[in-house]
Amino acid sequence: MKTGSPQIPNSKRAAGLVLAAAVALVSLGVPANAADKLKIGYIGTFSGPGAAFGQNMADGFMLGLEELGGKLGGLEVELSKNDDQWKPDVAKQIAEKLVTRDHVDIVAGVYFSNILVSIYRTVVDSNTLLITSNAGPSPQAGKECSPYFFTTSWQSDQLSKALGKYMSDHGLNRVATVVSNYQAGVDALNGFKSGFKGTIVAEIMPAVGQLDYSAEIARVSSQKPDAIFAFIAGGLSVNFVKQYAQAGLMKKIPFHSIFTISATNLPAIGEVAIGTKSINAWTIDADNPENKKFVENFRKKYKRDPSIDSANAYDSVFLIDQAVRDINGKIEDKQAFIRALEQAKFKSIRGTFKFNNNHFPIQTFYQTAVTKASDGHLYDARGEAVLVDDMDAYHDQCKMN
Amino acid sequence: MLDPGLIFIQTLNGLQFGMMLFLFTAGLTLVLGVMNLVNLAHGSFFMIGAFVAADVSQRSGSFTIGALAGLLASFLIGIALELTVVRRLYTRNHLDQVLVTFGLILVFHESARIVWGSAPLYIAIPPILDGATDLFDGLSYPTYRLFLIALGLVVAGGLYFLIAKTKIGMLIRAGSSNRELVEILGIDVRFLFTFIFGLGAVLAALGGIAMAPILSVEASMGDSVLILALVVIVIGGVGSVRGSFVAAVIVGMVDTLGRAFLPIMLAGVVSDSVVSNYGPGLVSTLVYLIMVIVLLTKPEGLFSARKG
Numbered sequence: 001m002k003t004g005s006p007q008i009p010n011s012k013r014a015a016g017l018v019l020a021a022a023v024a025l026v027s028l029g030v031p032a033n034a035a036d037k038l039k040i041g042y043i044g045t046f047s048g049p050g051a052a053f054g055q056n057m058a059d060g061f062m063l064g065l066e067e068l069g070g071k072l073g074g075l076e077v078e079l080s081k082n083d084d085q086w087k088p089d090v091a092k093q094i095a096e097k098l099v100t101r102d103h104v105d106i107v108a109g110v111y112f113s114n115i116l117v118s119i120y121r122t123v124v125d126s127n128t129l130l131i132t133s134n135a136g137p138s139p140q141a142g143k144e145c146s147p148y149f150f151t152t153s154w155q156s157d158q159l160s161k162a163l164g165k166y167m168s169d170h171g172l173n174r175v176a177t178v179v180s181n182y183q184a185g186v187d188a189l190n191g192f193k194s195g196f197k198g199t200i201v202a203e204i205m206p207a208v209g210q211l212d213y214s215a216e217i218a219r220v221s222s223q224k225p226d227a228i229f230a231f232i233a234g235g236l237s238v239n240f241v242k243q244y245a246q247a248g249l250m251k252k253i254p255f256h257s258i259f260t261i262s263a264t265n266l267p268a269i270g271e272v273a274i275g276t277k278s279i280n281a282w283t284i285d286a287d288n289p290e291n292k293k294f295v296e297n298f299r300k301k302y303k304r305d306p307s308i309d310s311a312n313a314y315d316s317v318f319l320i321d322q323a324v325r326d327i328n329g330k331i332e333d334k335q336a337f338i339r340a341l342e343q344a345k346f347k348s349i350r351g352t353f354k355f356n357n358n359h360f361p362i363q364t365f366y367q368t369a370v371t372k373a374s375d376g377h378l379y380d381a382r383g384e385a386v387l388v389d390d391m392d393a394y395h396d397q398c399k400m401n
Numbered sequence: 402m403l404d405p406g407l408i409f410i411q412t413l414n415g416l417q418f419g420m421m422l423f424l425f426t427a428g429l430t431l432v433l434g435v436m437n438l439v440n441l442a443h444g445s446f447f448m449i450g451a452f453v454a455a456d457v458s459q460r461s462g463s464f465t466i467g468a469l470a471g472l473l474a475s476f477l478i479g480i481a482l483e484l485t486v487v488r489r490l491y492t493r494n495h496l497d498q499v500l501v502t503f504g505l506i507l508v509f510h511e512s513a514r515i516v517w518g519s520a521p522l523y524i525a526i527p528p529i530l531d532g533a534t535d536l537f538d539g540l541s542y543p544t545y546r547l548f549l550i551a552l553g554l555v556v557a558g559g560l561y562f563l564i565a566k567t568k569i570g571m572l573i574r575a576g577s578s579n580r581e582l583v584e585i586l587g588i589d590v591r592f593l594f595t596f597i598f599g600l601g602a603v604l605a606a607l608g609g610i611a612m613a614p615i616l617s618v619e620a621s622m623g624d625s626v627l628i629l630a631l632v633v634i635v636i637g638g639v640g641s642v643r644g645s646f647v648a649a650v651i652v653g654m655v656d657t658l659g660r661a662f663l664p665i666m667l668a669g670v671v672s673d674s675v676v677s678n679y680g681p682g683l684v685s686t687l688v689y690l691i692m693v694i695v696l697l698t699k700p701e702g703l704f705s706a707r708k709g
Contacts, residue, residue, distance in 0.1 A: 047510075047511070047514075048621065049619070049620075049621045051514065051519035051620075052518075052519040052520040052521065052619070054519075055518075055519050055520075181681040181682075204664075205680075205681045206660070206681070207681060207684075207685045209625050211612075211616060211625055211626065212414075212417075212418050212421070212615075212657070214411075214414035214417065214418070214546070214657065215411055215414055215415075215657045215658075215660040215661040216660065216661075218407060218410050218411055218414060218661065219407075219661060222404060222407045236617060236625075237617075238521050238616070238617030238619075239615065239616050239617050242614070242615055242616075242617075243615050246526070246543045246545060246546075246615060247533075247543055248532075248533050248541070248543070264520055265520070265521055265617070267520065267523055268520065268521035268522055268523045268617060268618065268619075269523070270523050270525065304520075
């Protein structure tokens, strides 16, 4: 391909080149601390079976941004929304586009752990900040940790560890476990075993995407355990919970689960979920003014309850806001930006919040129980603190460089 | 070691899962057998039926009204789709059919999300079918699942009557075994095809509505059934409703009993870590193993309509 048009005389072309060079020099001459906007590439799951979760997360993020007037730390935000379709290959292409073509300052969002793993190296190796709010795989908390990666959620094992401890503390000694047969399920089971002191009477691993769980439920029932620990992935958890209730087991074998019942699917599960127990860091009834404002604004804007996904995403907005404010908008100095994120004193709606050395939060995990409010709607109510200021099991392996 | 009560319950579970597969597959195998159409969007009617039923029953407070609305909506959408899009596909090859009907899945998914949002919907079990029924020896079984088994048997009986005893059934049988001859005999094949496509949509919707109270009502709910349904068709024989009934029960039984008892039986033979690592994978391949065996021994399926 030719670079110039042959009709234009050489002198004019030369003049054009000089002009272009001048423009380039002027733009280079702009001082490095005068960024006037913050470019965020948001990667979320907006279609396919994970869309309901991705939408809740995005709604929390957008609400936070809207409350701050579309500015973070005083900088105008230029946001691009991208749909990963819960497909790692699609997500990787998006991430490459965001860092090499769009030169975003921050990649945010990212719901599913397999999506995070697929884009992780692309983003952090290009020295772009990756600030996510849900997935927490163990490698990223340990050996694979990076100064450029932050999450406002947790390392996934922490929740199942807390639930295991809670069940032991409350005399539930014979437990049947039902976890989806994939990496996150195996991790959840191992996390559970690290906190649980009793006996596991049946370890059942149904396939991901299974429709009918009657065989598994009959096996649980036949063992007559004190309680059940469940982690069923994705939207199909609704099937499991409903079928468990229909088999008449909710009263006989109390239901304990993580990542299985949330505000996203509670309306679809219905009242049979009342009394089921789980673990969470944030709950909708967390007693602090920031959370009250968040819940009120979310309900007003979206006409439904926020989920844990919305809450963690909302926190990530205020984290970025505080850090950018602390460095007076000089986001080009990446090391200073990272330090500001590490030390950001923003008000998390879950209560206390502090980053560990691996950029995962040190936080308190509470037992929760699905409860019916006086107006008839269902929510996860906060119970006792099970693990206080908990650190994940992998932070020792993290050596930032 | 194995409790006979548990074996009985698991057999009922298998039968019930088989009936669900049958409701889904009956329409699909008719469309494939008579019209030679590979309709991947069959699961969308399963989904539409469930969505409309959930929505209408929530507004009206009646499961029955919701169910009727779901059936009617799927029938009308099925007919409209046949008249506008599907009709053009009969003369095309299977690859074109797969591409177009796959496109239709995406259209239906997004439409459902635009209309109902991406969070799953709720539909309750009708009160008279809620709870558990006592069988014998202190065994009880969810009433709604007994109802599903009965529903599957009734639909199977109804389809048998329709296909074996009525004029339209005669045309369906004729169309399945020799489509060209039916056309040559001067039968209005276009009407027949529209009817069968509509019937298929209603059967899929019936399956979706019946399963809605025990499944998550969301856009992709039909797709997860589709793969197993194709296995059922391969085993049962293309175009044969009787074949898909038998194959659906076989697949339902093997899958359920495999999941229930294979890990327990393996536990006595190999070490625990082998069971937990390979057990679940082995169980989920059982039905495909059966499909392979059927393909090797009877490539036309157990009851092929083509052979007459």
